[in-house]
Amino acid sequence: MLDLVRLVALRELALRGTIAAAADALGYTASAVSQQLATLEREAGVPLTIRSGRRVILTPAGERLVARTHELLDTMELAEAELSAGSGRVTGTVRLAVFQSAALTIVTGALLRLRESHPGIRVKVTQTEPEEAFADTWAREYDLVVAEEYPHHSAPHYPGVVRRPLVRDELLLAVGGEWAGASSVAELADAAWVMEPAGTATRHFAEQTCRVAGFEPDVRFESSDLQAHVQLVQKGLAVAILPGLMVSYAGIDARVLPLAGGPRRTVFTAMRATSRRDPAVEAVRAALEASAT
Secondary structure (H helix, E strand, C coil), X not given: CCCHHHHHHHHXXXXXXXXXXXXXXXXXXXXXXXXXXXXHHHHHCCCCEEEECCEEEECHHHHHHXXXXXXXXXXHHHHHHHHHHXXXXXXXXXXXXXXXXXXXXXXXXXXXXXXXXXXXXXXXXXXXXXXXXXXXXXXXXCCEEEEEEECCECCCCCCCEEEEEEEEEEEEEEECHHHCCCCCHHHHCCCEEEECCCCCHHHHHHHHHHHHCCCCCEEEEECCCHHHHHHHHHCCCCEEEEEHHHHHHHCCCCEEEECCCCCXXXXXXXXXXXXXXXXXHHHHHHHHHHHHC
């Protein structure tokens, strides 16, 4: 019989692309993962991987086995959820991934609710970028993720991952210092901007907003820390587009204006469909929804 631990190692190789990345995700050394894969290949009796330059890729047989491994893990997760539901107690650890503004607002409120309603649940919260966390939830690194979707920038869809909206969060223009008198993005062509790193949905939205207004923004500050954005705006060193959740949390003193058209990002939860039967995961999602409301 094939060993599930070794099957998971093969699956991680398929997901992460390299043995080193798979080893990092599993908490093993690269040599240990290589040994696991070699043993699995001997057990299977057919080649599961093949070298392509410096990379190791899956053979067709390896790809079919990874697809079956997904099914096995789904079945295991359902079995564990049924055991938890049958015990009559809502306990266990829920691994939650979240981005910064939701962590400071929605998540803290949810944790306070859970402390009173479900003291047996241990929530392990990790702050990370939404795109990465969404993929890692599908890959089973997290049980639940609070993610975001910006206008005209859809978050990816993963098989077997279900979403539910939390809040529609208004996107706002924050100005201060020499730019405090501006009334629209179009008046900020010569301003210094602070934005999140390139490649993020927030950066894409902010850049496109400036380009539609007729200019390329002068991005002098780049940070994924929105509290740093707030400080730069407060000190009059930059202007920014901030989500309403962050504006409310920071109590920003700078001038805050609505953007043309009133764009909003969608903040939502996502989990694997097989996690919906886990009472602890469902309790955490319900607490997040109550906090968002």
